[in-house]
Amino acid sequence: MAYTTFLPPEFRVVIDKEACLQCGRCVQQCGWSVYTWDEAERRPRPDHSKCSACHRCVTFCPGSAITVKHNELAFKRSDSMSPDLIKAVWKQAETGGVLLTGMGNDKPYLRIFDHLLLDACQVTNPSIDPLREPMEMRTFLGRKPDSLEVSTSGSSLRGTSVSPAASARLLTELDRQLQLETPIMFGGMSYGSVSLNVHRALAMAAAELGTFMNTGEGGLHADLEPYQDHIIVQCASGRFGVDTSYLQAGAAVEIKIGQGAKPGIGGHLPGEKIDYQVSITRMIPQGTDALSPAPHHDIYSIEDLRQLIYALKEATGYKPVSVKIAAVHNVAAIASGVVRAGADIVYLDGFRGGTGASPTIIRDHVGLPIEIAVATVDQRLRDEGIRNRASIVAAGGIRSSADVVKAIALGADACAIGTVALVALGCHVCQKCHTGCCSWGICTQRPELTRRLDPEWGASQVVNLVRAWTHEIAEVLGALGVNAIESLRGSRERLRGLGLDQTVLDVLGVKAAGS
Ligand code: SF4
Numbered sequence: 001m002a003y004t005t006f007l008p009p010e011f012r013v014v015i016d017k018e019a020c021l022q023c024g025r026c027v028q029q030c031g032w033s034v035y036t037w038d039e040a041e042r043r044p045r046p047d048h049s050k051c052s053a054c055h056r057c058v059t060f061c062p063g064s065a066i067t068v069k070h071n072e073l074a075f076k077r078s079d080s081m082s083p084d085l086i087k088a089v090w091k092q093a094e095t096g097g098v099l100l101t102g103m104g105n106d107k108p109y110l111r112i113f114d115h116l117l118l119d120a121c122q123v124t125n126p127s128i129d130p131l132r133e134p135m136e137m138r139t140f141l142g143r144k145p146d147s148l149e150v151s152t153s154g155s156s157l158r159g160t161s162v163s164p165a166a167s168a169r170l171l172t173e174l175d176r177q178l179q180l181e182t183p184i185m186f187g188g189m190s191y192g193s194v195s196l197n198v199h200r201a202l203a204m205a206a207a208e209l210g211t212f213m214n215t216g217e218g219g220l221h222a223d224l225e226p227y228q229d230h231i232i233v234q235c236a237s238g239r240f241g242v243d244t245s246y247l248q249a250g251a252a253v254e255i256k257i258g259q260g261a262k263p264g265i266g267g268h269l270p271g272e273k274i275d276y277q278v279s280i281t282r283m284i285p286q287g288t289d290a291l292s293p294a295p296h297h298d299i300y301s302i303e304d305l306r307q308l309i310y311a312l313k314e315a316t317g318y319k320p321v322s323v324k325i326a327a328v329h330n331v332a333a334i335a336s337g338v339v340r341a342g343a344d345i346v347y348l349d350g351f352r353g354g355t356g357a358s359p360t361i362i363r364d365h366v367g368l369p370i371e372i373a374v375a376t377v378d379q380r381l382r383d384e385g386i387r388n389r390a391s392i393v394a395a396g397g398i399r400s401s402a403d404v405v406k407a408i409a410l411g412a413d414a415c416a417i418g419t420v421a422l423v424a425l426g427c428h429v430c431q432k433c434h435t436g437c438c439s440w441g442i443c444t445q446r447p448e449l450t451r452r453l454d455p456e457w458g459a460s461q462v463v464n465l466v467r468a469w470t471h472e473i474a475e476v477l478g479a480l481g482v483n484a485i486e487s488l489r490g491s492r493e494r495l496r497g498l499g500l501d502q503t504v505l506d507v508l509g510v511k512a513a514g515s
């Protein structure tokens with residue numbers, strides 16, 4: 001007897017017949033075509049095997065009639081062969097293919113942020129009320145000088161009210177900086193992987209918040225030109241959409257070496273997602289797969305990287321250059337080389353960072369948590385006396401304002417968010433981004449789906465989220481008795497580890513709670 005499949009549906013779609021208004025909206029809303037309309041019964045019929053649990057139908061059902069449940073099979077208990085492993089074997093036995101997934105690593109590795117606790121002022125060190133006193137959330141990303149030369153000539157105006165400080169003049173010429181009004185920016189997500197309306201929403205939000213969005217590796221659509229002062233343009237191994245005008249359009253350029261969700265491998269955007277607009281933006285043929293190689297074919301050493309960094313600086317009038325690297329085992333040594341190569345910003349991407357598509361084996365088993373990467377890189381750059389030469393951006397696993405504060409206390413200058421920004425736009429983290437069927441109009445190029453995301457509404461969602469986080473960060477700073485976000489950077493003494501072993505604490509440079 002030949003079986004068609006061993007694979008049971010992952011979810012069960014349950015429709016309450018009493019509550020169903022027979023409107024058919026679920027049939028229209030589902031990007032995965034879970035529902036067909038039964039004309040005879042005038043009811044929707046779900047195909048459970050197609051459901052991704054994106055909850056679009058649940059959200060828009062006017063009768064609140066739909067429930068999506070896990071379809072739990074009662075496997076015999078095994079600590080070795082979990083139900084997920086058994087199903088993965090069945091899938092590969094059927095297809096002979098590499099398992100693909102979207103979004104970030106969801107495996108139960110230690111979540112270090114959740115084992116770090118922040119300090120607060122009591123009695124002898126006064127806290128600050130952020131509602132009554134100024135709290136500086138602005139931060140600058142870029143190379144800082146080794147020392148400052150200040151002219152105080154004309155400052156000793158005896159008998160006048162002009163103080164030396166007021167008349168001082170900075171003589172040192174500073175490198176160009178990115179000015180952020182909040183220590184939160186948006187990580188690279190390429191047009192093609194996400195829809196143009198996602199890019200529009202993030203660009204508008206970045207401009208309103210006084211921060212930056214990042215194009216990812218798919219080029220810059222012409223519609224985003226009004227926001228270019230708040231856009232970092234990315235130059236990745238595929239060089240999609242890269243020419244001089246693109247490089248000059250952004251406030252900064254980012255060289256993407258690696259991505260936290262898939263360190264060491266390139267990217268693959270299937271031809272179905274390369275429509276006309278994506279093809280002209282990426283400068284590639286329509287309908288053909290876009291493959292970005294694992295390495296940059298012109299970078300095999302720190303010296304090669306230096307050449308590209310300075311080529312980009314010269315092409316852009318010395319705008320800041322960021323280098324994005326995945327958090328891997330020797331990330332501190334690599335970051336040191338990146339800084340010595342001339343990068344103004346080191347963007348560290350932890351293994352919980354999102355992706356539009358990745359082999360599951362890479363996403364789930366390669367890389368390091370961002371907490372480890374930030375702490376080790378910050379310490380290494382301090383030990384080598386070059387911490388001032390580059391800013392550190394922490395990304396790949398930033399889920400909340402508390403994570404931002406902890407990442408900065410561990411040594412970051414700012415954080416970048418990706419997945420949570422998409423969640424603010426409606427993403428339900430179903431991890432099926434690679435299918436191109438996203439019902440929320442986020443990770444898809446299908447026009448009937450992308451038009452569901454109104455960029456202005458999306459921008460307001462993201463602005464609200466970042467403003468809320470910024471208020472929360474100010475509250476925490478006040479409790480810590482710190483009045484500027486830059487003063488928190490690398491203040492590991494304000495963190496304590498709870499439930500972390502001594503080895504992890506030593507790597508983080510954090511004391512155990514109670515000590
Ligand atoms: S959207 Fe809800 S109310 Fe409308 S047909 Fe589907 S299940 Fe019924």
Ligand code: SF4
Nearest residue numbers: 427428430431433438
């Ligand atoms: S963006 Fe990806 S994870 Fe989010 S709802 Fe769409 S397909 Fe699912």
